[in-house]
Amino acid sequence: MLKVDNVTKVYKVGTFGGRTMTAVDTVSFDVRPGEVVSLIGESGSGKSTIGKMILGLTPVTSGSITVDGVPIQPGKDYYRTVQGVFQDPFSCYNPVFKADRVFALIKESYYPSVPDAEWTERVRSAIQDVRLNPDEVLGKFPHQLSGGQLQRLLIARALLLDLKLLIADEITSMLDASTRIDVLNLLAELKARGLGVLYVTHDLSLGHYLAERTVVLRRGTIVEMGLTSKVFDDP
Numbered sequence: 001m002l003k004v005d006n007v008t009k010v011y012k013v014g015t016f017g018g019r020t021m022t023a024v025d026t027v028s029f030d031v032r033p034g035e036v037v038s039l040i041g042e043s044g045s046g047k048s049t050i051g052k053m054i055l056g057l058t059p060v061t062s063g064s065i066t067v068d069g070v071p072i073q074p075g076k077d078y079y080r081t082v083q084g085v086f087q088d089p090f091s092c093y094n095p096v097f098k099a100d101r102v103f104a105l106i107k108e109s110y111y112p113s114v115p116d117a118e119w120t121e122r123v124r125s126a127i128q129d130v131r132l133n134p135d136e137v138l139g140k141f142p143h144q145l146s147g148g149q150l151q152r153l154l155i156a157r158a159l160l161l162d163l164k165l166l167i168a169d170e171i172t173s174m175l176d177a178s179t180r181i182d183v184l185n186l187l188a189e190l191k192a193r194g195l196g197v198l199y200v201t202h203d204l205s206l207g208h209y210l211a212e213r214t215v216v217l218r219r220g221t222i223v224e225m226g227l228t229s230k231v232f233d234d235p
């Protein structure tokens, strides 16, 4: 479903002198429907850059990224196909904070063809799916929620959008242990519903039980890739 094919990303560094740095170097991998693939590597290895290219937040320098054969074309439709949930749900860049109340945030994913009453019902049921109480959260402002609640809401929004692929970039690193387990369990549910998940992390120990395959990145190149059990069994 997701195909990352020979993708390279070169950043220009500094305004003068035309220096460049290759953050991602001829990387290829894929994610199938209903599969969690973890993308691991130390800080600076290029993980976020890959996530951003898949989300269309930054262009590839060369190579191609396709979802079901269609090249990434950021826009309304693409947004319904692929979404990202990031480490810091409270980031000031988070589009969530452009919404006023939680309901408005969820409503952003509105399908015009669905009657209002049915839409409201779908919103409530997606919120219950992530084990939040709709009566409790829908009237609140995003900043009145805990990090774990907001993270779960973003996952609820992903469910409402009928996503194909979720990019989960270090999503558990700011959460406490029990919330973290909740969020990992939710990812397992997304997977059971046939979504593909790219689980990006620097922490080898977390969530790798979810991922059947693991891609290991070092300084922008793939140094190992395969079944998670094999990757972690290797001495």
Ligand code: ADP
Binding pocket: 011, 012, 013, 021, 022, 023, 041, 042, 043, 044, 045, 046, 047, 048, 049, 050
């Ligand atoms: P990771 O997510 O694994 O920490 P990143 O993709 O954020 O890695 O970064 C990979 C490399 O690219 C790092 O050396 C980083 O400094 C560099 N980099 C990331 N974003 C930019 C940018 N916008 N401009 C220049 N260099 C960048």
Ligand code: ADP
Binding pocket: 048, 052, 055, 057, 082, 083, 084, 085, 086, 087, 088, 089, 091, 093, 094, 095
């Ligand atoms: P960082 O560099 O800290 O990883 P980014 O610049 O990638 O953050 O994104 C900033 C914020 O914008 C993130 O916290 C994320 O919540 C939000 N964001 C950007 N693009 C998307 C998207 N396609 N779907 C959901 N949230 C997004």
